[in-house]
Amino acid sequence: MAKASAAITSSSSAEYFSKNLQQVGFSSYTKAALTTIKEAVDNSLDACEDADILPEISVTVQRLGEGSGKGADHIRVCVEDNGPGLLPEDVVKVFGEYLASSKFGRGRCSRGQQGIGISAATTWAQLTHARGALVITKTTKMRQAIKCQVEVDIKNNRGILKEKESYDWDRPSGVSCDFLIDARIQMQGEGGLLAYLNGVTLVNPHLTLHYKILDEDWVHIERIENTVPKIPEPTEPHPHTMKLGEFIAHSHLFGKTRVSAWLKTGFSRISDGILKELKEHGVKSSLLERAVSSLSQEEFKFIFMGIQKLKLMAPSTKSVLSIGEAGLAKSIQRIGAVDFFAVMSRKPTICDFKPVLVEVAIARMKDKGSEEESIALLRFANRVPLQFDKAGCAMTKAVVSVNWKAYGLAQPKNSLPLGPYIMAVSVVSPFIKFKNASKETVDASDELVEELRRALIQAGQRLSKHIRREVKEADLEKKRQHIELFAPILVDGACRISKAGKGRREKALEGLAKILGREAHLAEKELTEAIEHSEAALEKLAQVTGVLPAVQEEPEEQVEVGEQMSLDGIEEKKSKKEKRKGK
Amino acid sequence: MPARINVEKLSVEMCEKLLRDLERGKRPVLEATKCSLDNSLYNPKVGYLTPGDKKVQTELNVSSVKKMSRTIFVLELILRNIESGANNTKREVYYIAKGEIKHNPTLKPLDFEDQNESDEIIDFICEMMECYREDLNCFANDRGGQTYSGQLIVEETMPDGDKAVIDLSKLGTAPFQPKNRPQSLKLKARKKIDFCLIVESEGTANTLVSSGFTKRNNVILLGAQGVPSNAVRGWTKLIQEELAIPIYFFGDLDAYTLQNIFRTLKAGSAASLIRNQDFSAPDVKFLGVLPEDIKKYDLPDYAVKENDATESRALKKARDALENDPFFQDKKNKGLSDILKWLLKNKRRCEQQSFFSVNPRDPLMPEKIILDKIKNKNFV
Numbered sequence: 031m032a033k034a035s036a037a038i039t040s041s042s043s044a045e046y047f048s049k050n051l052q053q054v055g056f057s058s059y060t061k062a063a064l065t066t067i068k069e070a071v072d073n074s075l076d077a078c079e080d081a082d083i084l085p086e087i088s089v090t091v092q093r094l095g096e097g098s099g100k101g102a103d104h105i106r107v108c109v110e111d112n113g114p115g116l117l118p119e120d121v122v123k124v125f126g127e128y129l130a131s132s133k134f135g136r137g138r139c140s141r142g143q144q145g146i147g148i149s150a151a152t153t154w155a156q157l158t159h160a161r162g163a164l165v166i167t168k169t170t171k172m173r174q175a176i177k178c179q180v181e182v183d184i185k186n187n188r189g190i191l192k193e194k195e196s197y198d199w200d201r202p203s204g205v206s207c208d209f210l211i212d213a214r215i216q217m218q219g220e221g222g223l224l225a226y227l228n229g230v231t232l233v234n235p236h237l238t239l240h241y242k243i244l245d246e247d248w249v250h251i252e253r254i255e256n257t258v259p260k261i262p263e264p265t266e267p268h269p270h271t272m273k274l275g276e277f278i279a280h281s282h283l284f285g286k287t288r289v290s291a292w293l294k295t296g297f298s299r300i301s302d303g304i305l306k307e308l309k310e311h312g313v314k315s316s317l318l319e320r321a322v323s324s325l326s327q328e329e330f331k332f333i334f335m336g337i338q339k340l341k342l343m344a345p346s347t348k349s350v351l352s353i354g355e356a357g358l359a360k361s362i363q364r365i366g367a368v369d370f371f372a373v374m375s376r377k378p379t380i381c382d383f384k385p386v387l388v389e390v391a392i393a394r395m396k397d398k399g400s401e402e403e404s405i406a407l408l409r410f411a412n413r414v415p416l417q418f419d420k421a422g423c424a425m426t427k428a429v430v431s432v433n434w435k436a437y438g439l440a441q442p443k444n445s446l447p448l449g450p451y452i453m454a455v456s457v458v459s460p461f462i463k464f465k466n467a468s469k470e471t472v473d474a475s476d477e478l479v480e481e482l483r484r485a486l487i488q489a490g491q492r493l494s495k496h497i498r499r500e501v502k503e504a505d506l507e508k509k510r511q512h513i514e515l516f517a518p519i520l521v522d523g524a525c526r527i528s529k530a531g532k533g534r535r536e537k538a539l540e541g542l543a544k545i546l547g548r549e550a551h552l553a554e555k556e557l558t559e560a561i562e563h564s565e566a567a568l569e570k571l572a573q574v575t576g577v578l579p580a581v582q583e584e585p586e587e588q589v590e591v592g593e594q595m596s597l598d599g600i601e602e603k604k605s606k607k608e609k610r611k612g613k
Numbered sequence: 614m615p616a617r618i619n620v621e622k623l624s625v626e627m628c629e630k631l632l633r634d635l636e637r638g639k640r641p642v643l644e645a646t647k648c649s650l651d652n653s654l655y656n657p658k659v660g661y662l663t664p665g666d667k668k669v670q671t672e673l674n675v676s677s678v679k680k681m682s683r684t685i686f687v688l689e690l691i692l693r694n695i696e697s698g699a700n701n702t703k704r705e706v707y708y709i710a711k712g713e714i715k716h717n718p719t720l721k722p723l724d725f726e727d728q729n730e731s732d733e734i735i736d737f738i739c740e741m742m743e744c745y746r747e748d749l750n751c752f753a754n755d756r757g758g759q760t761y762s763g764q765l766i767v768e769e770t771m772p773d774g775d776k777a778v779i780d781l782s783k784l785g786t787a788p789f790q791p792k793n794r795p796q797s798l799k800l801k802a803r804k805k806i807d808f809c810l811i812v813e814s815e816g817t818a819n820t821l822v823s824s825g826f827t828k829r830n831n832v833i834l835l836g837a838q839g840v841p842s843n844a845v846r847g848w849t850k851l852i853q854e855e856l857a858i859p860i861y862f863f864g865d866l867d868a869y870t871l872q873n874i875f876r877t878l879k880a881g882s883a884a885s886l887i888r889n890q891d892f893s894a895p896d897v898k899f900l901g902v903l904p905e906d907i908k909k910y911d912l913p914d915y916a917v918k919e920n921d922a923t924e925s926r927a928l929k930k931a932r933d934a935l936e937n938d939p940f941f942q943d944k945k946n947k948g949l950s951d952i953l954k955w956l957l958k959n960k961r962r963c964e965q966q967s968f969f970s971v972n973p974r975d976p977l978m979p980e981k982i983i984l985d986k987i988k989n990k991n992f993v
Contacts, residue, residue, distance in 0.1 A: 523685035528628035
């Protein structure tokens, strides 16, 4: 054997992450600011939901001067919430210890999963400004809040609590965390702070958010839903979401329980009926009556494969959280002035053995984007905006794969469609397959892309009703202009050739307006029908969601405008023109 | 020749009706003869394609208001021309219209993108009034029809009433060029003329003249220069009417020549249904090249290139003609449709110049073959 060259040492996870912060979202100064805010906000939202509190979060970002690193600014990021607060012993773990989490592997659709993010932010602060996170926390049971500084003991992956003191805080509970870091602030663009903050408000209708970034004014976004989403408890595992090894491992918890009882209680969606079917597929009753612990590998495999062949109910909706079409419909209007929109909430389904729920919201904006620009695609995984590495993401691939021309949007080949639209795509699942630890991209498996595609197509169909209406309106307007353009030329020419007088000319013009007006009326009727059609669709949607989107009010206005412009309008304009000419 | 159509009167009537309809809130309709093959009739006793009952109706609506406005606009320009006696080509009318529009911004919406658009309106007016373009003082270029003869005398009455007499034997090597308005010409023969020969290629016609064809024979020889223009068609008709001599057409053996050139000369075309009466010569015979000539004179023919777009289109047209063209369907023209069938079957073609290959050392060989064919009634 070769001589050992160097001693094999093991290092703490903190050591690993502190050397590889780029893997968890700290690869550049701009990303460092965004990730810090994002991790703090995610934690606050998760905590509020756990404690059934309506979240109210405020974010402040200040530039204090030049940073210690080259090209960096010295930035202070402060995130405050009204959540349940943290006990002092938990503060150290949350902010100062890697992989210390209440959420790891729970099978719930929480934003945070592993317990890496906020500790990484503390590490970043420590590395760039030699000071960890400054935390104020208060639970309802604490008489006074505690203010302290948390640092990461990188060698041992332990949190260190420093300068702990009691603090008078004017609220029943909450956490405030303060980071002094090297960073750069990018406001605009897909990777900008605004995109993140807008995204968070979009998928969290129950959130009230205040933010002040650099020298900008405070922005206050009020919640539009007053119930805290019920974070579903994880259900028993669904047999179709498991692999054989997991299936066998799962049995170890059940010891001498009978196999039939194990299957019925240890898994979701297995009933007596399913067991009967299983028997029809060749699994003997005697096998189902044996103790779980007595089964051989082969027997486990036989049962497992038998179950895989059966058609089971989809995993319970309870384990995946849905924002809901109502929530999305209300929330999308907080992003800006919306012309019209369409939302689509799919039923939960299984992609790659995991329950997944896909939701889509598409809105045409009045003041953002243009016909020539690509649409703004917002991606969300478990209600967290994804802002980087768009190209590799399952959601982008799904959007590109849809033929948007069919729904009235322009779309260059193999690209995102064009137009002043915001397209929000959300994937919620207890187990999202991210491509990397910083949760920037969702792995594009065929099944997931197909599910996303279906949601997008359905949303596109809903959207196209609005677009068709717009096209019809434009059509009507064009017809009117066309008539106004040619009518006098035609009549004047005919009058000159037949040497007809002024009186006949006016009468002919009147008649012409009537004839062509009739046609305009026809077009108007079509338009009204189109509007009614889309109204009915909206109403149906409203019944489902309990929301009446703003677009509901618009058709009336448009019809009014239409009527003013109609026949009388043309005639009036014409007679005015004539009068002018007459003079 | 029919009495000249009174365009002014028709125009006023049309505009009167248009205004009347408008005043009553009724949609005016402009009606024109449908000029297409599916509205073409062929009666062998009449000899040319005549229009059927089909009409194209343009009802005033959002999509036709532009065409109607343009029609009235162009009509006004033409009426002005007729009044002042000015003549113009279609292209000139196009520029006159452009000029009017340039100087009158309210007319801007009528503006023509290219000449096709204004031509379409002029044709529409003709089809509507069932008149000739020449009646609108709008003339095409007098292409083709260069005529040589030692016996023919042409007498022309000019618009101002003056008369001119042209003796074609006095023109030397220069040809006589017929005008678009054969109505104003009278023909006389100083000596009995045996026949008239129309040669597809202007160049070949020239060669025949320079080798003395018109000196040796009492004939009228004219070059068609491809698809016969209105001038050539009207001129041939005039020769048929006034001189009553046999007329032969000598051209290539291919689908294009037979359908586009020869059929137009003999029976007019579907696009010009309303003018075929004065612009076709039903007595003209197809002298060749005939399919049997290839064998008889051992002429060099060659295969039709089916991958050539123009040639494959000609073949397709020939197939269509056999199915839809009343001229080729009539049994009186069986000889001609048989040639088309032969062409479609054999996919070969033979040019008229191949006669020069029969005896390359004898420049008079083509003439000899032509005379031989006429003598032996070897034509269709």
